[in-house]
Amino acid sequence: MALDKPYKDIPGTTIFDSDQARLGYHVNQFCMTLMKPENRERFLENERAYLDEWPMSEAQKRAVLDRDYNALLKLGANVYYFGKLFFTDKISFEKGASLMAGMSQDDYREMMVSGGRSPDGNRFIGEKS
Amino acid sequence: MARLSAGVSMSHVPAIGAAVDLGKTDEPYWRPLFEGFEFSRAWIAGEKPDVIFLVYNDHAVTFGLETIPTFAIGCGERFEIADEGWGPRPVPTVIGAPDLAWHVRQSVIQEDFDLTTLNEMKVDHGLTVPLTLMYGQPAEWPCRVIPFAVNVIVYPPPSGRRCFELGKAIRRAIDSFDEDLNVQIWGTGGMSHQLQGPRAGLINQEFDRNFLDALVDDPESLAAIPHVDYMRDAGSEGIELVMWLIMRGALNKKVKELHRHYHVPASNTAVGHIILQND
Numbered sequence: 011m012a013l014d015k016p017y018k019d020i021p022g023t024t025i026f027d028s029d030q031a032r033l034g035y036h037v038n039q040f041c042m043t044l045m046k047p048e049n050r051e052r053f054l055e056n057e058r059a060y061l062d063e064w065p066m067s068e069a070q071k072r073a074v075l076d077r078d079y080n081a082l083l084k085l086g087a088n089v090y091y092f093g094k095l096f097f098t099d100k101i102s103f104e105k106g107a108s109l110m111a112g113m114s115q116d117d118y119r120e121m122m123v124s125g126g127r128s129p130d131g132n133r134f135i136g137e138k139s
Numbered sequence: 140m141a142r143l144s145a146g147v148s149m150s151h152v153p154a155i156g157a158a159v160d161l162g163k164t165d166e167p168y169w170r171p172l173f174e175g176f177e178f179s180r181a182w183i184a185g186e187k188p189d190v191i192f193l194v195y196n197d198h199a200v201t202f203g204l205e206t207i208p209t210f211a212i213g214c215g216e217r218f219e220i221a222d223e224g225w226g227p228r229p230v231p232t233v234i235g236a237p238d239l240a241w242h243v244r245q246s247v248i249q250e251d252f253d254l255t256t257l258n259e260m261k262v263d264h265g266l267t268v269p270l271t272l273m274y275g276q277p278a279e280w281p282c283r284v285i286p287f288a289v290n291v292i293v294y295p296p297p298s299g300r301r302c303f304e305l306g307k308a309i310r311r312a313i314d315s316f317d318e319d320l321n322v323q324i325w326g327t328g329g330m331s332h333q334l335q336g337p338r339a340g341l342i343n344q345e346f347d348r349n350f351l352d353a354l355v356d357d358p359e360s361l362a363a364i365p366h367v368d369y370m371r372d373a374g375s376e377g378i379e380l381v382m383w384l385i386m387r388g389a390l391n392k393k394v395k396e397l398h399r400h401y402h403v404p405a406s407n408t409a410v411g412h413i414i415l416q417n418d
Binding site: 016017020021022023024025026027028031035038039041042044045046050079080083088089090091093094097098102103104106107108110111112118121122123125126127128129132133134 | 153200204224292295331335337340341365371375404406407
């Protein structure tokens with residue numbers, strides 16, 4: 011019997027459930043190491059070599075190297091974990107969110123200051139606002 | 140006897156802490172947010188609570204994926220400030236209230252809420268930003284704090300109903316503690332926000348305002364909201380609002396609303412704040 015996962019039809023959203031946490035265990039635990047400055051330094055010196063210390067899939071390593079955050083979400087990483095990559099790259103959470111939203115940081119901030127992204131049309135995949 | 144006098148809720152966005160730490164609170168972007176806490180800071184200076192029972196969530200700082208407690212109570216004597224990756228926030232060490240914390244732990248577990256007990260832990264912005272919003276930048280926090288961490292990151296978090304009922308059990312535990320203490324309970328996190336994916340930036344002001352209204356007069360209706368409704372309507376991280384129901388469950392059925400503030404945005408998040416006094 012499969013579990014009920016009623017959140018699968020929320021557009022542009024990956025819920026960090028058991029499937030994702032299982033898939034992303036090693037990539038997330040790699041991210042945890044970036045809270046220490048000496049690890050950030052060593053990672054930035056040779057990202058590939060640092061990533062190769064972890065039993066992550068090639069696709070996960072590629073997504074980290076490319077800073078492809080939407081790909082990372084699909085591959086089991088969670089934003090509070092890969093947020094450590096934002097710190098490593100010295101970008102804000104606002105900037106990170108704008109990248110995932112496919113917007114410039116200025117446009118993203120303008121959207122937020124204007125009240126944020128409306129839920130209308132954004133609740134279900136295929137929904138028209 | 141210990142007395143639970145009030146409940147407070149507020150969002151705990153890290154950028155709010157950074158704005159205070161870097162002296163940016165008077166900038167046009169931030170001023171409206173902080174103005175909404177001026178009442179609160181004057182109020183709490185008069186109330187002088189002895190202990191804050193502070194419900195929050197850790198953000199992959201103290202808890203990675205190696206251990207994921209659903210509910211964890213901090214029973215330690217002190218809690219150092221975590222380095223989340225940019226150095227620890229320049230705020231005082233958090234002093235615990237171990238006698239009350241151990242008492243609550245024993246009482247609540249006997250009511251079938253199986254808490255994890257933590258004696259050694261560091262606390263992140265989820266706990267320190269609310270203290271900053273209410274107390275500013277003192278040399279020492281003027282209260283003791285019981286950190287109460289809730290998993291809202293690895294799905295599923297506890298249900299709203301479970302949180303509400305747990306709040307009631309915490310209240311019974313506080314009421315049965317012999318020491319004469321003025322205790323407040325804070326529920327932090329939320330309101331609507333989504334930090335991830337192409338839908339990042341979602342804000343639902345109607346949802347948030349309805350939530351604030353019902354929190355005062357009809358919290359039972361909020362306890363019935365399923366997880367998927369929060370995630371769909373208030374953003375994937377809007378699920379943090381279940382923590383506010385622990386706060387509300389601990390208060391009397393009838394409460395007096397002393398103050399409310401709502402502001403969009405702080406970084407990616409809708410900031411809500413409410414103070415409820417036990418009538």
